[in-house]
Amino acid sequence: MVKKNFDGILLTQFNNIKYISNYYPTSSAICLFKENPVIYTTAMDKELADETSLIEVKELKSISDLKKVFKEESLKKIAIEGNLPISYYKKLEGSKSKNEKWELAIENFLEKERMIKSPNEIEKIRNATNIAHKSFEELVIREKQEKRFTDWEIAYELGYLMRNNGASEESFETIVATDKNSSLPHAPMGNKKLGNIILMDWGAKYNGYCSDTSRTMIEDNDKKQKEIFDIVFEAYKKSIKGTKSGVKTCEIDNIARSVISGYGYKDKFIHSTGHSLGLNIHETPSISTQDGTVLEENMVITIEPGIYLEGEFGVRIEDTVIVGKNGVEVIGKLPHEI
Incomplete structure (x- = not known):
């Protein structure tokens, strides 16, 4: 000023x-x-x-x-x-x-x-993430899938569990996308019964601070779903490995995009690789092609590559990470394959 x-x-x-x-x-x-x-x-x-x-x-x-x-x-x-x-x-x-x-x-x-997040802010984001992950585990999504619960029922119960575990509210409207609906990154819910693939994106808010996580539950014996899941997971892991202070956000986006493009799905990755979060679910900077922000220690961002096959299904894997000098700390220990 x-x-x-x-x-x-x-x-x-x-x-x-x-x-x-x-x-x-x-x-x-x-x-x-x-x-x-x-x-x-x-x-x-x-x-x-x-x-x-x-x-x-x-x-x-x-x-x-x-x-x-x-x-x-x-x-x-x-x-x-x-x-x-x-x-x-x-x-x-x-x-x-x-x-x-x-x-x-x-x-x-x-x-x-x-x-740049203070230690106090990071602790609140960590708490929000832990609440969201604990609540997801308590949801036992695979059992709900077998019993053919609906997307709306899953979102409602997860919201209750997060509040019961200490959240004030959801960070954003929970996404529960199943079957063809999963090819929509921000799929609206339609009281659909859970099918053989489920993409979920959810977060808890704790003392004003947000968390953000995505997981995709695929069918074990579906080769196409497994192929796409493995590609997205590779893009996720390589993006995580390349993230540290001093790197531009567009370079992280390029890592994920290069992996997905290398398998022939360039046009099926239709959003940015991530974003910052804190009091808002989307903050500056964006982990995208157009954003040249240089990452600094104690920035908190998401890494969330995805592939979306129109009319078939979609896969997204997302975690929130804390940027450090030589790498990142992934917040939470929620498994990626569920």
């Missing part, structure tokens, strides 16, 4: 406010992060903010009132988030008189700051 001559940052994303203050809003809130940061919140949230925030809290009746703060504290250049609601932006810009010189400019200071 100092290098770019900014006087403050205006934050409205709930997880950015949580990251700065420990307070997670339930209604509209704004954090003006400066030398003496302040959270402005509604009367409805004021008590909660007072109880949980580590920084000063004030009530704000109108977003237009912020211009008084800008003027009183001589704030001339203020950073805003790229996804600041346009209604907020218009109110702020519309409230500026001709004599006022302050300006708003989009910057991603917080997103860059959040890329």
